[in-house]
Structures are given as structure tokens and as C-alpha cells.
Amino acid sequence: MGSEGSSQVVVPRSFRLLEELERGEKGIGDGTVSYGMDDADDVYMQSWTGTIIGPPNTVHEGRIYQLKLFCGKDYPDNPPTVRFQTRINMSCVNLETGVVEPHRFPMLLDWKRECTMEDILIQLKKEMMSPQNRKLSQPPDGPSLLICFFVDELEIYESYSIPLFSCLFPFFALNCGLRDAFSIEMLWIWLFNQRILLKI
Structure with missing residues (x-):
């Protein structure tokens, strides 16, 4: 008999992204994190927009952050690229480009296939609450x-x-x-x- 590990089913990219799309459309948790596909006609389902509402009791409170997530054709075997469109000062984000740098963000650095875009957004929100980020001065509003x-x-x-x-x-x-x-x-x-x- 074959080992149990050899019977593991790998969900195809398209099915996986359809699952994520459906979950995003239903809404996530308390609504402070959300995401959706940019173009319903994009058959490759590559470009997505995420939103994070800044957590309370941090410098991010009351701010709405918009991000772009790009899922290449090797997703979910490899992570998406993630970029803040709203300016933010955070330890894992390049202040000039808004790119979330994998070597500073463990979830992207040690990416696992079962991780999702929702997981990324939730983890970024947690990073906003971390001691190194919760009080960092931020770019001005406006x-x-x-x-x-x-x-x-x-x-x-x-x-x-x-x-x-x-x-x-x-x-x-x-x-x-x-x-x-x-x-x-x-x-x-x-x-x-x-x-x-x-x-x-």
C-alpha cells in the first residue's frame, strides 16, 4: 500500500483562486480586512485589491489602507507580490514603493501553499499592532x-x-x-x- 503522503490532493490554481474569490465576496470576519478581484474578465485571476482598516489603539487607527496583490501563474506554489497603494510606514514595507518585502515579512519569506491572500492581509494587520509598528510616525493624511x-x-x-x-x-x-x-x-x-x- 502507498503512503498517506502520496495521496495528498493538490488543488489546481484556478479552483483555489475561485475559492478565495468566493470567500472574499462573502466577507471576512469583522470587516476590517477585505479583498476582491480587480477585473472580472481576467481569466488568469491575477490582479486583486485588498483593504485593511487600521487597528484601534495604534497610529493606524482610523486609516484605510489599500493594497494591490498580484498572483502570478505559479500561485499558490509561490506567494503573490503585495504592494501598499496607501502610504504607510511599517517595518516590512518599502517606504518609497509600498512593496511588502518578503525578507522582512515571514509569511512571504516562508510561504506555504495553504496560505491565502486573506492570511496575508490578516497578518499585515497584526504587524500594524506589533510593538515595532504600533507607534511609528506615519505619512500625513490628505x-x-x-x-x-x-x-x-x-x-x-x-x-x-x-x-x-x-x-x-x-x-x-x-x-x-x-x-x-x-x-x-x-x-x-x-x-x-x-x-x-x-x-x-
Whole structure:
């Protein structure tokens, strides 16, 4: 008779990602961590967006962090690349690029196939609460947290840029203040117009 280990079933990449997509759509725990696929038409299911709400009693409290996760064709045998789009000062994150550096984040360094994107987001939230990160000074709130996101995503959203911003304006006003929200709106429109001019 063969050993038990030889009968272990390996779940194909597509099935695994469909499972993760379904779980992400149902919601995770208390809602402070979430993720979803960027493009429903992406047959390879590579690009994902995650969100972490900063944990209480830390410098991250009240902040909403957005991340990009990219699952290559070798996922889940190898980990996804993870990058914060919202600026953050954290020991495992490159302050300039927002990339979560595997050699500073054990889950990525010692990746196991059974780990998921949900596990990564939950562990990053735990890192925010760790002694080395809970009191680290953070980049200022306001437009500086959002400009990189606008530039990265503008090409995707330019066809409905102004309507999209109208939906997001209340969020910016609540988190950045009304005056900064108007400033962000002007920046958004200016960037959108620049893209149009460059294409002519």
C-alpha cells in the first residue's frame, strides 16, 4: 500500500483562486480586512485589491489602507507580490514603493501553499499592532496618501473618471476634510485632462 503522503490532493490554481474569490465576496470576519478581484474578465485571476482598516489603539487607527496583490501563474506554489497603494510606514514595507518585502515579512519569506491572500492581509494587520509598528510616525493624511493611487489607476478609470470621483467625494471629505477633498477633486480633474491632452 502507498503512503498517506502520496495521496495528498493538490488543488489546481484556478479552483483555489475561485475559492478565495468566493470567500472574499462573502466577507471576512469583522470587516476590517477585505479583498476582491480587480477585473472580472481576467481569466488568469491575477490582479486583486485588498483593504485593511487600521487597528484601534495604534497610529493606524482610523486609516484605510489599500493594497494591490498580484498572483502570478505559479500561485499558490509561490506567494503573490503585495504592494501598499496607501502610504504607510511599517517595518516590512518599502517606504518609497509600498512593496511588502518578503525578507522582512515571514509569511512571504516562508510561504506555504495553504496560505491565502486573506492570511496575508490578516497578518499585515497584526504587524500594524506589533510593538515595532504600533507607534511609528506615519505619512500625513490628505492628498499625499492618494496621488499615487490616482496616477496608477487613472488609465483604468478615465472613461468614467468624474462620475467615479463623485461617488468617492464623501469619503475624501470625511477622512481628509472638506477643503482637502476639493483640492483632491481639482487634482483628479487636472490629471484626467492631462491624459486626454497627451493622447491627442
